[in-house]
Amino acid sequence: TMKQSLITALILCWISVSSSESHTETVEGRPGGEVTLTCSNTSSRDALTLWLRVVNRTKASFISAMFSSTVKPFYSDGIQNGRFNMSTNISTLFLQIKHVDVSDSGLYLCGFYIGGPFHFNAIHLNVKAKLMSLILGALTVLLLMIIIGLNLDSDLKDAALSLYAATIRNRRPASEREVETHAVYAVCR
Known part of the structure; x- marks a missing residue:
């Protein structure tokens, strides 16, 4: 009005x-x-x-x-x-x-x-x-993601190597596996 x-x-x-x-x-x-x-x-x-x-x-x-x-x-x-x-x-x-x-x-x-x-x-x-708070928060999240990613990456590598070693061990003939087992026992005694 x-x-x-x-x-x-x-x-x-x-x-x-x-x-x-x-x-x-x-x-x-x-x-x-x-x-x-x-x-x-x-x-x-x-x-x-x-x-x-x-x-x-x-x-x-x-x-x-x-x-x-x-x-x-x-x-x-x-x-x-x-x-x-x-x-x-x-x-x-x-x-x-x-x-x-x-x-x-x-x-x-x-x-x-x-x-x-x-x-x-x-x-x-x-x-x-607060711009600084937002930046610090974002950097913290990013660093945590990198650390978790690296840890997961190394754990995955260890798991993959263990699986690979077990697969190779199982592919050898039974006579070689027995020899290896006996060799391990002999060394342990």
């Missing part, structure tokens, strides 16, 4: 002005983990609060809102059930995100309506895998 587009434009304008004037907080997360975004209510009064996410730098997407600290939050229809949890203790607003993914990275806005305009704070969520 026109009203929603105007609000989005105003929010994005505010973001560009405020981000040039102040430092946006950054929260780091790892895939599959959990993060909690927080922002302070500078008025310390119970207020209408909300969380938004900026999508593609052109659109603010609604996540959740609370009318007061004593009322349960409500969530956008597109939000996966149970993955987001909004809460407040009046002085601080929280957004807990479970099972974060790289696609959750981006700019999040928390807003307070105390009368007059909304007051927004921006938080940048950065979710990325």
Whole structure:
């Protein structure tokens, strides 16, 4: 709607002005983990609060809102059930995100309506895998495969040589096998 587009434009304008004037907080997360975004209510009064996410730098997407600290939050229809949890203790607003993914990275806005305009704070969520952990894990698996392969290879060679020796022994005439057996007994005595 026109009203929603105007609000989005105003929010994005505010973001560009405020981000040039102040430092946006950054929260780091790892895939599959959990993060909690927080922002302070500078008025310390119970207020209408909300969380938004900026999508593609052109659109603010609604996540959740609370009318007061004593009322349960409500969530956008597109939000996966149970993955987001909004809460407040009046002085601080929280957004807990479970099972974060790289696609959750981006700019999040928390807003307070105390009368007059909304007051927004921006938080940048950065979710990325630890590249070094992935590389070390891959190298470990590769080395284990090589070691197991070498062990299996040497075991197979030993088994093949034993089978080959037994086959050759059984192909000789019985008189040669008896001689060999007697020779072994003679040496062992």
